[in-house]
Amino acid sequence: MARWEPNAQERLVRAALELFTEQGYDTTTVHEIADRAGLTKTTFFRHFRDKREVLFAGQNTHTRLLADAIGAAPGPATPLKAVRAALDALTATFTDDRREIGVRLRPVIAGHTELQERAALKRARLAGAMTDALHKRDVPEPTASLAAELGVRAFYDAFDQWADPANDRTLTELTRRTLDELRAALVALD
Amino acid sequence: MARWEPNAQERLVRAALELFTEQGYDTTTVHEIADRAGLTKTTFFRHFRDKREVLFAGQNTHTRLLADAIGAAPGPATPLKAVRAALDALTATFTDDRREIGVRLRPVIAGHTELQERAALKRARLAGAMTDALHKRDVPEPTASLAAELGVRAFYDAFDQWADPANDRTLTELTRRTLDELRAALVALD
Known part of the structure; x- marks a missing residue:
């Protein structure tokens, strides 16, 4: 069963924006975003369809x-x-x-x-x-x-x-x- | 040298819209559009980058x-x-x-x-x-x-x-x- 991750969505958004800023949007992977947020790719995909959607989370x-x-x-x-x-x-x-x-x-x-x-x-x-x-x-x-x-x-x-x-x-x-x-x-x- | 084709752009637009309407946008090819307009693919690409751009010709x-x-x-x-x-x-x-x-x-x-x-x-x-x-x-x-x-x-x-x-x-x-x-x-x- 999926573990509940406190504030996962916001953590993913912040991690994604850090990475996009540091190394560019094109080269950043979902794996890297999840990793930076201290979460798994599975958790990422529970919240977002792809990295583009992270930017339109709200x-x-x-x-x-x-x-x-x-x-x-x-x-x-x-x-x-x-x-x-x-x-x-x-x-x-x-x-x-x-x-x-x-x-x-x-x-x-x-x-x-x-x-x-x-x-x-x-x-x-x-x-x-x-x-x-x-x-x-x-x-x-x-x-x-x-x-x-x-x-x-x-x-x-x-x-x-x-x-x-x-x-x-x-x-x-x-x-x-x-x-x-x-x-x-x-x-x-x- | 390229032959001058009268009204080529408008002919391509009309041909594309006929085909999109008849058989759908996704399945229509640039070759079919040029063919229907009585023009060559080369002429098509002198006017448009791809079939999407035909719709925004103006x-x-x-x-x-x-x-x-x-x-x-x-x-x-x-x-x-x-x-x-x-x-x-x-x-x-x-x-x-x-x-x-x-x-x-x-x-x-x-x-x-x-x-x-x-x-x-x-x-x-x-x-x-x-x-x-x-x-x-x-x-x-x-x-x-x-x-x-x-x-x-x-x-x-x-x-x-x-x-x-x-x-x-x-x-x-x-x-x-x-x-x-x-x-x-x-x-x-x-």
């Missing part, structure tokens, strides 16, 4: 957090207020000790087209989860998807700022501010 | 059309008016005889994750081209990229309507209307 948790928070927003909340609540719920999980993951993640993804494509898919999934949750609140199209896309954009822009080594603000704070800035910029469009 | 032409039109928009045009001019220039090239291409393209892309990822990249490139062109007009961030992304979204939403067999409107008309609707929906966000 996708399911994140889409669920966003959708649940939109569902739980107060009845009269506007679409963007519901999205704001969802982003608060998501960003609260990005505690300061996880910033290092963000710092290392960015250059690895930026260096590989296949990872950029996968990242684009994750981004679309996050927007899709919020759009679906807004539809359940009877927000019509295209309002629902516009609010969701604006929220996802705020999150990613803020994440880049958060992962900057010089930054000392929380991701929640940065995401809220970015969403406000995007909202304000919309009025200058036309 | 990317370079389209990004150039968008960027040029934004550059040529009147000085006082707002960001969204410049984007509107760019979309007019782009959609004018989608004449009615090219609708069949759109009708066939959609299901092929929808059926393959690798094609969806490639399509997401093309979409990002179109938005990027408009964003860069707006920057050259001194439109600041995030206004420039928001206007560009709204424009690209209008184009893709309208393209889906245009490729619907029941549609009888031009892509220009549909794109303008969709952009107006998106613009109006922004005020309902918050």
